[in-house]
Amino acid sequence: MHLSHIPKEKYSAFIKHHFTKSKKKIDNDVIEYILKETRVHTYYVQYLCNRAFSSAYKNIDIKSIKTIYADILIENEAFYSSYRDILSPQQWKLLLALAKEGGFSSITSGEFIHNHKLSNASTVRRSLKSLMTKQMIFKEDKTYNVYDVFFARWLTRL
Numbered sequence: 001m002h003l004s005h006i007p008k009e010k011y012s013a014f015i016k017h018h019f020t021k022s023k024k025k026i027d028n029d030v031i032e033y034i035l036k037e038t039r040v041h042t043y044y045v046q047y048l049c050n051r052a053f054s055s056a057y058k059n060i061d062i063k064s065i066k067t068i069y070a071d072i073l074i075e076n077e078a079f080y081s082s083y084r085d086i087l088s089p090q091q092w093k094l095l096l097a098l099a100k101e102g103g104f105s106s107i108t109s110g111e112f113i114h115n116h117k118l119s120n121a122s123t124v125r126r127s128l129k130s131l132m133t134k135q136m137i138f139k140e141d142k143t144y145n146v147y148d149v150f151f152a153r154w155l156t157r158l
């Protein structure tokens with residue numbers, strides 16, 4: 001069963017309502033940041049909002065949400081680092097490239113391959129197939145993305 005994204009407007013109102021109801025302040029720009037960073041993916045939105053909600057912060061501002069987000073990435077660092085050991089160097093490079101691009105459609109293009117120092121189109125296709133089989137990347141509307149939103153953000157920090 002496929003569940004589509006919840007519209008941003010409804011998600012924003014939902015988040016604002018629950019924080020306000022519990023006497024926690026969250027600015028609209030923070031909610032926008034959360035939705036952008038999580039690609040409006042319910043699991044990641046809920047995870048980040050839950051951590052913000054249960055934090056000691058009474059006023060969730062950009063600085064505090066970035067701190068909370070950074071803590072989540074640090075907590076998962078050992079797990080994320082282990083992927084490097086189980087993937088081929090080309091698969092790792094492709095994951096890194098997709099994360100840094102925020103998704104990409106023409107991954108076998110000369111420009112993409114050159115910009116990210118990938119070997120060649122056939123190797124990229126093999127890596128793509130393997131990463132899709134491992135459910136580490138997915139294709140949506142002709143664009144390939146790293147599936148795990150937090151892992152993708154962690155990769156951009158490398």
